[in-house]
Amino acid sequence: MILGIDAGGTSTSFVMYDEAGEIVLTHKDKTMHFMTVGFDGITQRLTDFVNVLKDKEIRDEDLFVVIGMAGYGEDLKIREKIEASVFKVFPQAIIMNDAHFAHISALNNQDGVLVISGTGSIAFHKKNNEFSRKGGFGxxxxxxxxxxxxxxxxxxxxxxxxxxxxxxxxxxxxxxxxxxxxxxxxxxxxxxxxxxxxxxxxxxxxxxxxxxxxxxxxxxxxxxxxxxxxxxxxxxxxxxxxxxxxxxxxxxxxxxxxxxxxxxxxx
Known part of the structure; x- marks a missing residue:
């Protein structure tokens, strides 16, 4: 099964899909942005969700996990700390910036610009599989x-x-x-x-x-x-x-x- 995690600046949404693309589970939690909960807080949020899966007798080892993470930007040191926090729970997870994550969804993986204004703001541009950004400095x-x-x-x-x-x-x-x-x-x-x-x-x-x-x-x-x-x-x-x-x-x-x-x- 596939687990998509939209980890924004205000809240975190977990959506699980089966092999046919049907939603089998949704879950909502507070933000796991490192500036709010710290890097240990990221691990704790994910661990809390794993416990939700265990209650439903779902094996987290069988999941293909993709995470769109607010704060996962251009700073390599911060990226490494986020990765370390995530990999403690989901060692094989694919992590990307939440704007990149949302761009794929909003524009169906086509070229274009996605402008996000929620807790924070950023403009994310894709052309010919190359991405660039404006804003998003926090x-x-x-x-x-x-x-x-x-x-x-x-x-x-x-x-x-x-x-x-x-x-x-x-x-x-x-x-x-x-x-x-x-x-x-x-x-x-x-x-x-x-x-x-x-x-x-x-x-x-x-x-x-x-x-x-x-x-x-x-x-x-x-x-x-x-x-x-x-x-x-x-x-x-x-x-x-x-x-x-x-x-x-x-x-x-x-x-x-x-x-x-x-x-x-x-x-």
Whole structure:
């Protein structure tokens, strides 16, 4: 049987197929991104899933395993640590970046560009079996147009509304209500105490505030779309090519998607 693992920045999806391509098992777990759970956490997530298989009397030794792993990028030292963590559980697993993994699915292994905006962001391009990427540097450096990027802009705007640098709008009142802040400055202790959950918590603000009608939020979402479009526009493409989108931000925030689409340049 074949086991596909989509290990993204927010969650991990396990899907098992039989030889006929029929789904026989699905399972969902929290992220195994090394920046959230550490490298030992990757091993633990996979071990937890093996225990799920054992409960169902499925032998993990009989599986052909392919993993699309967020964070499995250009840094060779990080790649080696991820591989070591995975191989402790699945020694024969094939590991690739989660954007590469999603590209194969979204574009049916054809040439084109896949733009992902979820917790993080990246543009992944394939032509003649050669892959290139734009973005994907991670939230500590630059994940332009991602859920984290949007969430950080929301926090910045909220803080400036708190101290009167800019006028209070619905964004301010929604944030205070949703986060249950009795005092405006409680936001400092809240964010400071998040630890390893900081990245995902900030990214979740993008979804939490996506239906709020507010001029500052509208500007943030439009700017996010431009950030994502700029990644695609910087790819050296001289002919018409397919562009697919993936991730919660582009899939569920119409303002981001419309801005992204409007700012794509013709080849």
């Amino acid at each position: 939230y500590l450096i630059d994940d332009g147009g991602s859920g984290f990027w949007i969430g950080k802009q929301i926090l910045r705007t909220f803080s400036r509304q708190i101290d009167g640098q800019i006028p209070k709008t619905r964004l301010y009142f929604e944030m205070k209500d949703q986060l249950k802040l009795s005092n405006d400055y409680d936001i400092i202790a809240l964010v400071s105490g998040l630890g390893n959950e900081y990245r995902n918590w900030v990214a979740d603000l993008a979804g939490m505030m996506s239906d709020v009608n507010d001029k500052y939020l509208e500007n943030i979402y439009q700017s996010a779309g431009i950030e994502l479009a700029n990644m695609v526009n910087s790819i050296d493409v001289h002919e018409t090519t397919n562009v697919a989108v993936y991730g919660s931000v582009l899939k569920h925030n119409s303002l981001v998607y419309e801005s992204f689409n409007d700012n794509l340049k013709d080849a």
